Each structure stands twice: as C-alpha cells, then as structure tokens.
Amino acid sequence: MITSDVTLSPAAAGRILSIGAREGRPMMLRVAVEGGGCSGFQYQMDLVDEAGPDDLRVERDGATALVDVISLALLKGSEIDFVDELAGAEFRVRNPNAKSSCGCGVSFSI
Template sequence: MTASLDLTLSPTAAERIRTIGAAEGRALMLRVSVEGGGCSGFQYLFDLVDEAQPDDLKIERDGAAALIDEVSLALLKGSEIDFVDELAGAEFRIRNPNAKSSCGCGVSFSI
C-alpha cells in the first residue's frame, strides 16, 4: 500500500537506498519503524529489506522505496526520511515535526 500521509523520502535518502542496493546487486527498501525505548521515550529503527510486509505502507521517490508499518506511521506523520553524510558519520535520519525533544544522537525522541 502506498502512503498517502505527508511523509516523504528526501532525494538524498532515495539516492543512498539505490546506491546500497546497487552495491548489493539487488533492489532494497529501507524499513523505518518506531519502538518504545531509547533515552527519550521512542527510538527510530532502520533496516534494509528485500520485500514489504502485508501491512507496510510504501513511500517511493526516484526509484527508491521506504517502508513504514501502520503503528509507526502515526508517530511519523509529516516527517521526512533523510540521509546525511557529516564529519561525525553517515546515517539515515528522521526530521520529525511531532518530536517535542530528542537526544543528542538523534535516534530517540519524545512526543
């Protein structure tokens, strides 16, 4: 199912997903989920997968796809899935307007 909420995949994230898939020699999708935990209450989890689960929502851009389960989607509404390559490291990152605060590492957040 394709997501209809205003959740987006940045061009940089789409490019990185395609690059990883090309290096692996297969089409990969980025699975993004949220679970309880981390130092701020919730944490983002990222995984690269070959296929979607029946309840996944799919966001596509420029030939790349991200998958989000229905439970996580409520916490990610209005977010952008991005990829940043900085001096401290390269990583997928969520720009989440719903987060009231987040930890220094940017992986956990509170609402």
Template sequence: MTSTDLTLSPAAARRLHDLGAAEGRPLMLRVAVEGGGCSGFQYQFDLVDEAQPDDLRIERDGAAALVDEMSLVLLKGSEIDYVDELAGAEFKVRNPNAKSSCGCGVSFSI
C-alpha cells in the first residue's frame, strides 16, 4: 500500500541505497511513532528487509520507507530526511504536526 501523506527526501533515499549497497541487499527504513520520550511521542527507526502486510510504503528513487497506519496519523504531511551534521548523521522526521520537540529531536508533542 502506498501513501502520499508522507514523503522521503532525496538525501534519505540516497542513504538507504548506500546502506543497502554496503549490506549487499536492499534495505527499507521502518518509521514508527511510539508513546514516550520527554515530549510525549518518540520516533523509532529500523532498517528491515521486508514489509509487513499492513505497512504503508513511501518510495523515492527506488528507495522505500515503511510506516504503520497508526503512526501515519501522527506523521501526516511529514518528510523523512537524512542529515549529516557536525553533531552526527541520522534519519530525521520533519513533522509539521509537532507543536514542540525535545532538544535531541527524537521526541515531540502534538
């Protein structure tokens, strides 16, 4: 299943291709929202080989991210990005629904 409510940035797609090439197999990024963190919700990122039957698939340039339907409600309109900064490199969610987030950027509130 696919959805246009969530997008994958070109940088995130490139990083997924690079990670898959290093592993010698295609990898997908699973993004989920869970309760917890210092702001109420937190993002969970995992690299996986295959989708679950109820996953929504977001694609760009042959790379894919997977999101469950419950998480998609909190991620609607967001972009999954990959940033490489002085403080470190990581996947990030740019979520327009987040009213506030913690300093680490992993947890947020709505």
C-alpha cells in the first residue's frame, strides 16, 4: 500500500538508492515513532531489505521508505529528507505536527 500522508524528498530517495547500489541489493528506509527521548517521542530509522505485512510504502524515483500504521498518525504530512552538512549526514523528518523538538532533532513533542 502506498500512502501520500508522508513524502520522500529527492535527496532522501537518492540516498536510499545509493545505499542499495553500494550494498548490491535494494534497500528501504523504515521510519517509526517510539515513545522516549528528551521531548516525548523519538524517530527510529533502519535500513531494511524487506517490508513488514503492515508497512505502508512511501515511494519516489524508485526508492521506498516504510512507515508502520501506528506511526503514521504522528507523521501525517511529514517529509523524510536527507541532509549532508558539516556536522554530518543523516536522514531527517520534517514533521509539521511537532510542537517542539530537542536540539539534536531526534526527539519531539506533539
């Protein structure tokens, strides 16, 4: 199932595809929200090569991110992006539902 509630930026799609090319097999980025972190919720991101039965697919340019049904409510309207800055390179969630976030950008509150 493909969902439009969450989008994948061109940079994130490109990075997922390049990781898959380097690994020699297609890879997908799984994005989930868990309780914890200094602001209440935190993002969990993993690279996987198989989707789970309840995963929703977010696709762009041949790349796929996966979001579980429970996390989707907290990620509605979000963009999964990839940034490469002086401080480091990482996947990042731009979440319009987050009222505040910690300094590292990994945890947030609603």
